[in-house]
Amino acid sequence: MELWVGRLRTYARTTRVPLAEPCLIRSERTFMRLPKKALLLLAVLLATSFAIAARPARYLHVKVNNPATHELVRINLPLTLAEQVIPAINQGKLRAGKVQVGHLTADNVNIKAILHALETAPEGEFVTVEEPGNNVRVAKERGQLVVHVIDKNSHEHVNVTIPWDVAQALISDTSEDQLNVEAAIKALENVADTTLVSVTGDAENVRIWIDSHSSDE
Amino acid sequence: MVFLAKLGIGVLGTALVGGAALSSEGFIHVKIHEKQADGTHLTLVVPAVLAPVTLSFIPRQQLAEASRELRPYMPAIDAAIPALEDCPDQVLVEVTDPGEHVTIEKSGSSLVVDVNDREDLVHVSVPLRAAHSALREIARASGPI
Numbered sequence: 565m566e567l568w569v570g571r572l573r574t575y576a577r578t579t580r581v582p583l584a585e586p587c588l589i590r591s592e593r594t595f596m597r598l599p600k601k602a603l604l605l606l607a608v609l610l611a612t613s614f615a616i617a618a619r620p621a622r623y624l625h626v627k628v629n630n631p632a633t634h635e636l637v638r639i640n641l642p643l644t645l646a647e648q649v650i651p652a653i654n655q656g657k658l659r660a661g662k663v664q665v666g667h668l669t670a671d672n673v674n675i676k677a678i679l680h681a682l683e684t685a686p687e688g689e690f691v692t693v694e695e696p697g698n699n700v701r702v703a704k705e706r707g708q709l710v711v712h713v714i715d716k717n718s719h720e721h722v723n724v725t726i727p728w729d730v731a732q733a734l735i736s737d738t739s740e741d742q743l744n745v746e747a748a749i750k751a752l753e754n755v756a757d758t759t760l761v762s763v764t765g766d767a768e769n770v771r772i773w774i775d776s777h778s779s780d781e
Numbered sequence: 782m783v784f785l786a787k788l789g790i791g792v793l794g795t796a797l798v799g800g801a802a803l804s805s806e807g808f809i810h811v812k813i814h815e816k817q818a819d820g821t822h823l824t825l826v827v828p829a830v831l832a833p834v835t836l837s838f839i840p841r842q843q844l845a846e847a848s849r850e851l852r853p854y855m856p857a858i859d860a861a862i863p864a865l866e867d868c869p870d871q872v873l874v875e876v877t878d879p880g881e882h883v884t885i886e887k888s889g890s891s892l893v894v895d896v897n898d899r900e901d902l903v904h905v906s907v908p909l910r911a912a913h914s915a916l917r918e919i920a921r922a923s924g925p926i
Binding site for chain 1: 853854856857859860861863864865867868869871872873874875876877878879
């Protein structure tokens with residue numbers, strides 16, 4: 565023990581020489597600077613991890629109710645689940661996350677070309693059709709593609725709202741008659757809470773929307 | 782005396798290991814309650830690990846048709862079940878009408894189906910991992926996946 569104390573004293577004495585002092589100060593500064601940087605980096609990393617972890621899961625909800633028969637169907641689907649399942653389906657017209665929609669180019673109307681044109685068009689009403697049987701309105705509002713259809717015979721009102729990013733994702737990396745469902749679902753993860761489809765009529769009401777709640781209660 | 786003690790420890794150890802192995806994948810829980818006066822009340826709790834094991838003893842030709850129908854959906858099932866395991870607990874589907882209430886719920890690591898209609902009350906809880914193993918076993922009946 566005495567030997568150790570003696571050694572320490574000797575070490576203390578040797579480090580107290582004037583030449584060693586600036587070195588000591590410099591090393592202390594370096595020592596102080598490093599943890600600050602490390603702490604800052606750690607704080608940034610933690611904040612990022614918390615931000616990612618705190619990002620709420622997104623859900624696609626479907627609610628169908630029939631006021632006459634008091635039937636109610638509720639579906640709550642986590643978007644992450646859809647994101648992982650859809651690319652794995654290779655059945656019928658849905659393959660590798662893309663759905664083959666043969667009639668997209670029917671009547672010489674190419675939906676993809678229209679969406680490309682709408683992308684650069686200013687906001688406003690694009691199409692208004694008023695017929696004895698129904699009214700149709702297509703517009704670009706607040707960065708969203710909006711379609712309103714009123715069927716006067718069945719008293720049905722159909723509202724479809726597609727956020728622009730989702731519309732773009734639908735036509736991304738596809739051939740003329742395909743829609744990219746996988747990309748659209750990924751895009752839905754990043755859009756604000758919104759009602760995508762609502763159908764109200766005498767017989768049934770349908771609502772499809774996305775939010776961060778696991779149930780629609 | 783020492784021999785008996787050793788034997789006891791051996792039996793107890795085997796029972797513990799066997800019990801742990803049997804319950805490793807959870808339990809399939811089936812409860813059927815017929816609402817009529819003399820209706821059946823059945824409660825069945827089966828170790829989930831037995832489901833794929835039992836399926837492996839069924840002759841392949843008996844499962845051939847089910848296997849053929851199931852195989853195209855296996856990639857989707859393989860993707861869906863692990864994804865579902867990662868999802869928080871929640872009601873996935875709920876159907877309500879005046880005579881019936883059906884819910885399909887993810888609860889813990891199980892998928893729970895509850896049906897409550899005018900005649901029956903049915904509760905089925907299946908551990909997802911066991912369901913996955915069982916479905917893969919059925920799909921394998923008509924050749925390797």
